[in-house]
Amino acid sequence: MxxxxxxxxxxxxxxxxxxxxxxxxxxxxxxxxxxxxxxxxxxxxxxxxxxxxxxxxxxxNKIAGALASQRVNLVAVIIPSLSNMVFPEVMTGISEVLDETPLQPVVGVTNYRPEREEKVLYEMLSWRPSGVIIAGLEHSEASKAMLKAAGIPVVEIMDTDGQAIDATVGISHRRAGRKMAKAILKAGYRNIGFLGTKMPLDHRARKRFEGFTEVLAKEGVEIMDQEFYEGGSALAKGREMTAAMLTRNPELDFLYYSNDMIGAGGLLYCLEKGIDVPGQLGLAGFNGVELLDGLPRKLATMDACRSEIGRAAARIIATRAETEESSGGGERIELSPKIEPGDTLKRR
Amino acid sequence: MxxxxxxxxxxxxxxxxxxxxxxxxxxxxxxxxxxxxxxxxxxxxxxxxxxxxxxxxxxxNKIAGALASQRVNLVAVIIPSLSNMVFPEVMTGISEVLDETPLQPVVGVTNYRPEREEKVLYEMLSWRPSGVIIAGLEHSEASKAMLKAAGIPVVEIMDTDGQAIDATVGISHRRAGRKMAKAILKAGYRNIGFLGTKMPLDHRARKRFEGFTEVLAKEGVEIMDQEFYEGGSALAKGREMTAAMLTRNPELDFLYYSNDMIGAGGLLYCLEKGIDVPGQLGLAGFNGVELLDGLPRKLATMDACRSEIGRAAARIIATRAETEESSGGGERIELSPKIEPGDTLKRR
DNA sequence: CGGTGTGATGTTAGCGCAAACATATTGCTT
DNA sequence: AAGCAATATGTTTGCGCTAACATCACACCG
Structure with a gap:
């Protein structure tokens, strides 16, 4: 030696x-x-x-080790984007749980594009991970087929409105939209505007919108104006869209934003213009991002339970990986987001 | 058949x-x-x-394929955090370039902790990636040893002030600090405060600070006050720290923030308090995050060339992976960040 | 009409490691 | 002192795939 x-x-x-x-x-x-x-x-x-x-x-050399032992301690995590504060927090939740196990997350980003998702999924599966955590319930037929055929635990996260392949952890965005609509109506607002992302690709924003309008409709209220954006700085977009909308419809008394970032932009604009918030105009966003804590006034929002979603999803994968055998399956966890009224959702 | x-x-x-x-x-x-x-x-x-x-x-099955062909088309990307807007943008740059190659990025997050970095690096290297892109020039001895021994291209990004293992792409944070100091002095400010993260772990923030004070010292100016934070919502922290500092030292006429997020918090606070920015008080941050575009007033900042850094780093890896043979090596790309004076760095 | 290239396909071996089994080596029992 | 656990170590085999080479069928040449 x-x-x-x-x-x-x-x-x-x-x-x-x-x-x-x-x-x-x-x-x-x-x-x-x-x-x-x-x-x-x-x-x-x-x-x-x-x-x-x-x-x-x-x-x-894990490549060799994995091949020999038929065990790959990777968990594929497939999300639409890293740049909007919501998924990093999910990732944090996932890591928190997986850190206590031999499992390790590997991230793939789809940019909200189904064909990207398909490709990323294929790549990921070709590494034979121990499980998949994937955002949303909407996938291409090919993607669904791959997930089913993979023979590993699959957890679809963020959303519970729809048909899951295996397990799900998330919130009902339709219900979230409904809840917010009720709160807004209850506070006495009636002339409501909606501002959001262009939605064909963002199914969860779409579902919130649907739930939202559904409740309004039941009360005989119709969205007074709506506007959608794409790309750019969300904060700036929120500001611009708010300005445009208020110019078009000065009688608006509430604006519902599909995410906190554009909501914050709107809030800043209103404060600047000396608009009485929430007396003259109420505002609400969605997500409960930490950023809001620093704003001059706290924007009403709804926590999307992001890190808890990550933790729960990771727990499902970890448990099934331990108990080996494709035991269990089909877990369904629906979390309940709560409205945080902040300072912008109450008629004075 | x-x-x-x-x-x-x-x-x-x-x-x-x-x-x-x-x-x-x-x-x-x-x-x-x-x-x-x-x-x-x-x-x-x-x-x-x-x-x-x-x-x-x-x-x-890529596991088997990789073992047989002795080729793994993965690039390890090791960064401190995903939640601060800067690294997602670097990632975008990296993906942009790698998308045109057979290579694929795999992300590891260290949370600014050297022992985490060591572990993440070890895990990553055990997959025998084709290259490593890692943030910063400061690593534990063990990490450096691993990187040297791996026999693959290593690109250290974000920072050029120090000794590189192989290639580097970044900016000189010391120089960035100096540049900002000069601009501030030139604009006529003299009573300068500094607000930033607790720095033992954030070497780049530290280097900016060092460059900054160095120039001030040459001009006989000394930092009037300084404060450091840790954790929490950066926007809120910026607000709080600014309030505290201005209370302590009402005669301050400039605040330099180590990042845009706390800078934005400070800016919002000042506007709220009716402080004349930039007449009575100038402000500047660092990074050039998109977020700033939506603020009521544009914060002075310095673009850190994030996506360009990502692209350049990826290009180095991609090129070397193609030309096979450990040709080349030791590339050094120093980008020059420019001051964007916005609305908060000019004496009226 | 045998030689010889050119595509199209098959065969063999081995990548680096771990599961399963085989074999020492030790201490302890009776 | 033989017998037998335990513990400690070694050997064999194969994971699923690909590099490198071998083979085959055919067309084309003089």
Whole structure:
């Protein structure tokens, strides 16, 4: 056994178990056992091996390990976007839970495009992950087929309005829209405007809108004006759209925004213009992003339970991965978002 | 040859090349060739195979493929955080470039903790990626050793002030700090306060601060007050810290924030309090986040060239992956951030 | 009409590791 | 002192795929 403590010279050939095995004078199998804390190994060899591995700078090859053991401790997480504050928080929840397990999340981003989703999913599945967490219930036929055929736990998150493939964790956006509509009506507002993203791709925003208008309709109230945007700084868009809409319809007394960011833009605009919020004009957004805490006035919103969704989804995957065997399945967790009225949803 | 077009029944055993091979009546090798578009395959067999693969719902096993071909088309991207707007934009730049290559980014998040970084790096390297893009130049000795020993392209991004392992793409934060200091002095401000994150972990913020104070010192100006925060909503923290600092030192005439988010909080506070910005008090942040566009007044800032950094880093990896052989190496790209004076950095 | 290229396909071997089983080595019992 | 657990280590095999080479069928040449 020869172990030098010097930094390894530029390694032409990547290191393998065999190198560690030779350096420490035991078989590859024993090295493997030490490195995975598996089986009985005497303290002496254990240290010998660890020392050799460390001084060589050996990093195990998971590709080979995964192939041999038929176990890949990855969880595919497929989300539409990273840049809107909501998914990072979901990710945080997921990591929190997976950190306590051997599982590891791998993120794929679809940019709200179904064909992207299909491609990302295919790529991910080709690594044979232990589970999939995917945003939304709307997927292409091909994507659904892949998910079903994969034979691994699938958790669709964020949304519960629809047909799940396997498990679901989320909130009902339709219900959320309804809830907000009721609160707004109850506060006495009647001339309501809606501002949001262009929705063909954002199913959850669409469902909120549907639930929202449904309740209004029941009360004989109709949306007075609506406007949709795409791209750009959400804060700036919120400002612009609000200005435009209020100019068009000065008699508006409430604006419902499909997300907090544009809502915040609207709020800033109103405060600037000296509009009496919430007396003359009420405002509400959606998501409950932390950002709102710093605004001059707290925007009414609804918490989307993002990190809890992440945690619950990860727990499902982790549990099923442990209990091995495709036991269970079909879990359905619907969380209830609560309205946070803040300072912008109450008639004075 | 039998190919049924029905949806595959619940697959007990995951599909392999052999299944497709049997279903299409050709050898596994030919199937492999078809699926990878490699080598000569007649149009007839090609279609036969594609059809079989599709109707079975076969997804190739990259684990096995990677092991056999000794090629893993993954790029490890290691960043401190996803929740602060800066890294998502870097990611976008990276994806943009890698999308045109067979390479695929895989993200790891360190939460600014060196021991996390070490662990994440180890995990990533154990998948034998084709390259590493990692934020910052400061890493633990162990991390540096791993990166050197990995024998793959390593691009350290965001920062150029320091010793790189291999390639670097970024800006000089020290220089950025200096530049801002000069601009502030030139505009005639003298009573300057600094607000930022607790810095032991955020090296780039620290370097900006160092550059900043260095220039001030040369002009005989000393920071009048400074305050650091940790955690919480950055916007709210900016507001609070600004309030506290202005109360302590009413004679302050400029506040330099280590990021735009707390800067925005400060700006909102000042506007609310009717403070004359930038006449009585100037403000500046750092990053050039899109968010600022929606603020009532545009905060002075400095663009950190985030997406360009991502693109350049990805290009380096992609190029080296193509040209095979560890050709090249040691590329160093220093971008020059420009001051965007906005509305808050000019004495009237 | 045998030689010789050119596509199209098949065969063999092995990537690096871990599961399963086989074999030492030790201490302890009776 | 033989027998038998335990514990500690080694050997064999194969995961699913691809590189490299081997083979085959055919067309085209002089």
């Amino acid at each position: 020869r172990v030098t403590d010097q930094a390894p010279s530029p390694p032409r050939r990547p290191l393998t178990l065999r190198d560690v095995s030779e350096a420490s004078g035991v078989s590859e199998m024993t090295v493997s056992r030490v490195l995975r804390n598996r089986g009985d190994v005497s303290e002496a060899t254990r240290e010998k091996v660890l020392h050799a591995a460390k001084s060589l700078g050996y990093v195990p | 039998r190919v049924t077009d029905q949806a595959p029944s619940p697959p007990r055993r995951p599909l392999t090349l052999r299944d497709v091979s049997e279903a299409s009546g050709v050898s596994e090798m030919t199937v492999s060739r078809v699926l990878r578009n490699r080598g000569d395959v007649s149009e007839a067999t090609r279609e036969k195979v594609l059809h079989a693969a599709k109707s079975l719902g076969y997804v190739p």
